[in-house]
Amino acid sequence: MSLNIVNLSKQINQQATLAALNFEIQPGQIVGIIGRNGVGKTTLFRTINGQYLPDDGQVLVDGQVVVTQPELRQQLSFVDPQATFFKTATAKQIAWFYQATYPKFDQAKFDRLMTRYQLPVDRKLRHFSKGMFGLFTIILSVSTAAPYLFLDEPLDGLDVIIRKNVLSILIDEVANGNRAIMIASHNLSELEGIIDRAIMLKDGHIIHDYQLETMRAQARKLQLVYREKQIPALLREHGRIVSVSGRVIVVVFEDFTPALQAALAATEPVFQEALPLSLTDLFMANLTDEHDYDLLS
Template sequence: MSLKVNGLCKQINQEQTLDQISFEVQLGQIVGVIGRNGVGKTTLFRTINGQYLADQGHITIDGEALLSQPNLRTQLSFVDPQANFFRGATAQQVAWYYQAAYPDFDQDKFTQLLARYHLAKNQKLRHFSKGMFGLFTIILSVATNAPYLFLDEPLDGLDVIVRKNVLSILIDEAATQKRAIMIASHNLSELEGIIDRALMLKKGRLIHDYQLETMRSQARKLQLVYRDKQIPSLLREQGHIVSVSGRVIVVVFEDFTLALQTALTATKPVFQETLPLSLTDLFMANLTDAGDYELLS
């Protein structure tokens, strides 16, 4: 079973928010959607889940189009954290609504998770703190038993202990191989610990689909020191410069080969060191623009 997005386009306020987005997600995967503010992460989730109508492209589950098979919507769960229409309802009232919408909704799981995290089922959502509301949306999504979960900034506002527990819940759900989870988040360090893939968006386009295991084996983050402050053209042409401090350059090479090492040696650095590579490094390498680079320098 798989969810496939093909050529998805969406304009909002006459701006191209999504531009030819294509990818496929299999059950058992946890996929991170990353990018700078305003690149279309939330729009992508809303469009896939039918809150927005796509201008172009299509979405299928096992080859069946969502647009022509509306019953397939119960395979998707996205509780929009910015939605306000449930704020006057209690947690249990929202659950009853979702029971009507999702035939496999698990009331016992919902009740147990509320109790575990000390959320009152008879309390109105408008009285929840930001962190409590974020936690509630995760519990509600998990309880739907929909195969595909979409979580938008699910860790925002949660304390460190609750975040770790929530991440454990999501890992356990994906481990059953019956669910796929897509998470849009700016919390890259914690995201990196649980995701299998990272979809990187820039200006409404999907610029990278990283398989993290493959990325870690092929990419290198190097710290280089040169005698003068000139940056060799090789670093700009084949790498992504993360930072420059005097004669010290930190650069990421996404496809580091023996031939590249030979060419790098020919630039005669006086010092070279391999550094741990993180998802944050890839974010910085691909999404830092000229203005940011000046500030970082």
């Protein structure tokens, strides 16, 4: 079983929000979709799940085109946190609706999780707090039994204890290898602890598709100090600068080879130190523009 996104493009307000995206998702993965605000993460989820029709490209489940076979949408679950029709219904009513949409809806799991987290099933969702609503969308998603779940900012508004429990739920859902979860989130520190892969979006395109285990083995984050404030050309050509503060430069090299190490030594830094590399570092290294450097200085 696989989910394939093939040349997917979508314009919003005559602007190319998604441009020829290609990737494949396999069950057993937790994949993070990361990018700056407005890059199209929510648009991507809505287009995959049929809320928006693509302008070009296809969404395939096991090689079958979803748009021509609506029953395949039962394999996908996206509870849109911005869906306004939720607000006037109770949690129980929404669950009834999802039972009709997903024949394998796990009512026992839904009831168990709602009870565990003390969410009232007879209260209208407009009376839920932001954290309660976020937790409800996760419970609803995992109860659909769909193999592919899409979560948009699932940790937003949750307190630290519930976040830890939610992350445990998500890990449990993929542990048997039958489900995949795609998460769009700005909470990179907690996302890093559970995802296997990070797809990075910029200007409507996928600029990186990181397998995190491979990335950590190959990449290096270094803090360098030079006698002069000028940044050596090697750092810009082969690395991605995270921050600049006077003569102190923090840079990420995604493919740190022995040859690069020798070339770096030839730039004669007066100080060099390896630092822990995080998903936040990759975000800043790839998505920080030139005009942002002053803010980082």
